[in-house]
Amino acid sequence: xxxxxxxxxxxxxxxxxxxxxxxxxxxxxxxxxxxxxxxxxxxxxxxxxxxxxxxxxxxxxxxxxxxxxxxxxxxxxxxxxxxxxxxxxxxxxxxxxxxxxxxxxxxxxxxxxxxxxxxxxxxxxxxxxxxxxxxxxxxxxxxxxxxxxxxxxxxxxxxxxxxxxxxxxxxxxxxxxxxxxxxxxxxxxxxxxxxxxxxxxxxxxxxxxxxxxxxxxxxxxxxxxxxxxxxxxx
Numbered sequence: 001x002x003x004x005x006x007x008x009x010x011x012x013x014x015x016x017x018x019x020x021x022x023x024x025x026x027x028x029x030x031x032x033x034x035x036x037x038x039x040x041x042x043x044x045x046x047x048x049x050x051x052x053x054x055x056x057x058x059x060x061x062x063x064x065x066x067x068x069x070x071x072x073x074x075x076x077x078x079x080x081x082x083x084x085x086x087x088x089x090x091x092x093x094x095x096x097x098x099x100x101x102x103x104x105x106x107x108x109x110x111x112x113x114x115x116x117x118x119x120x121x122x123x124x125x126x127x128x129x130x131x132x133x134x135x136x137x138x139x140x141x142x143x144x145x146x147x148x149x150x151x152x153x154x155x156x157x158x159x160x161x162x163x164x165x166x167x168x169x170x171x172x173x174x175x176x177x178x179x180x181x182x183x184x185x186x187x188x189x190x191x192x193x194x195x196x197x198x199x200x201x202x203x204x205x206x207x208x209x210x211x212x213x214x215x216x217x218x219x220x221x222x223x224x225x226x227x228x229x230x231x232x233x234x
Contacts, residue, residue, distance in 0.1 A: 004226035007046040007120060009147040010037070010156045011140065014055035014081055016214050023055055025081065030088045033158075036220040037125065038092045045224055046120040048150055049127045050143040051085060053077030071135035075102055078139060082129030083107065095124040101133030101142070113149050120150065140194035144201040155202065155209045156223050157194065162213035163231035164193050180232045193233055208234040 012033065019026030040047055056077035057070075082098045089096045097119050098108040108129065109115070119126050131142040140157075147155050161169065162177070166189070169175040178191075183203035186193050193199060193211055202209060210223045212230025222229050 001225040003043050003045050003224050005153040005224050007152050008154055008156055008224055009048045009143060009152040011143040012049060012051050012158055014052035017081055018055040025084045030084055033217050034088045034092055036217050038094055039221050040224055041094055041125060047125050050139055050146055051078050051081040052139040053081060068135040075130040078131060079129040082127045086127050089125055097124050098127045098129060101130040117150055138195050140198040144198040147207055148201060148205040157209055157211045158214040159211060164191055164211050178231045183233060186233060
């Protein structure tokens with residue numbers, strides 16, 4: 001297999017790291033996801049990862065709590081996940097750096113664009129934590145922003161669904177799956193790919209997204225090698 005893309009950004013949801021436990025980090029699950037990342041690294045692909053925090057905390061569902069404080073708590077949850085993914089990758093003998101949008105110098109580097117790109121050029125894997133560092137922005141927006149900043153060729157959005165549908169396939173057995181869809185259609189039809197801010201960043205920067213299922217972790221390698229899986233948003 002030959003990689004189609006040289007530099008990619010992989011978006012992992014926090015929920016995916018929880019495995020069947022549905023909460024916290026299931027380390028065996030994280031290791032399974034990291035195996036194809038090692039395969040890509042061995043193939044010379046430059047890889048950055050953005051992690052969500054929903055397995056620990058979801059700011060938007062925190063009820064009467066102040067939204068800014070709730071989102072800050074969510075950013076800390078993503079930092080926990082970033083360190084967990086880093087540890088799993090290091091156990092596979094990979095060189096990894098964690099960079100966070102909120103300074104926590106005892107445990108991670110601060111996000112600096114030029115330093116991030118240098119790490120990638122040296123073959124290190126980057127894990128980004130703390131989203132954008134700002135409340136009211138999702139980790140999907142962080143993925144789009146970081147991908148644009150590091151000049152990634154594509155965003156790989158690994159989900160629990162095998163692509164983009166015109167309605168929820170869990171509740172509508174007749175939901176139609178798209179093989180290819182435009183960002184304009186995503187925004188106009190409110191398709192559940194990522195939030196509108198993230199989709200707009202990708203559209204303005206001509207940054208395509210592949211949405212695919214993480215049920216088979218090898219889909220990560222297949223997507224980077226240009227196989228026809230999931231849905232291509234461009």
